[in-house]
Amino acid sequence: MALLPRLRAFARSLARSRDAADDLVQATCERALRASDSFAPGTRLDAWLFRIMRNRWIDLHRAARPQLSLDDPDLGPALELEAPPGDDPELRLRLAEVRDVMGRLPEAQRSVLVLVCVQGLSYREAADVLEVPVGTIMSRLARARSAVGAALGAEQLQKKEVGHG
Structure with missing residues (x-):
């Protein structure tokens, strides 16, 4: 659960759409749960999940041509970078x-x-x-x-x- 914000940020950098990023995070989590026995204890869970996400995105990207135009007004910012606390x-x-x-x-x-x-x-x-x-x-x-x-x-x-x- 603690990695979900980081997964979502990486998904947004790949998918550029909030809905597509949310779907990618969900697909990543589902795939990770199904393949949990392939996770090597002692290695970084975040890196393993990012790799699953990247591979899933590639699979989806290949299957979903053509891609959204970068001029699409619904895309919004591709990254969710947060400012430190304070205004x-x-x-x-x-x-x-x-x-x-x-x-x-x-x-x-x-x-x-x-x-x-x-x-x-x-x-x-x-x-x-x-x-x-x-x-x-x-x-x-x-x-x-x-x-x-x-x-x-x-x-x-x-x-x-x-x-x-």
Whole structure:
């Protein structure tokens, strides 16, 4: 139960729709319960569940073509990042900007960024979840961080120019 918010956040980064993310979390939990004997004690339960979710999403993604358009107004933010307690409007605005930029990343980069930076998995654990080499995780993460930094820097520059223009 304690992992459900984290599973939902990862599902939202994959599915980009609240309903689809909820369905993905449910499918993941069902599959995990059916395959509980395959969980290796002493390993990370979260990484195991993220891998099940990723595999289920791939199965659903392949079966459900075409995908939703990114211009769909019902999609909402792709990530559910939460601000720390307190009511700092500037922090909430900045977090919304980060969430928007992350939502525009390619799925492969967004997944790595969520698993490593939001969910706290190691590079090895993220590689296992996504079934790619650690080097791929490192390069995708570097590209994702660079894209987020560039986008946020460009947005800040644009705001300053509008303010001075």
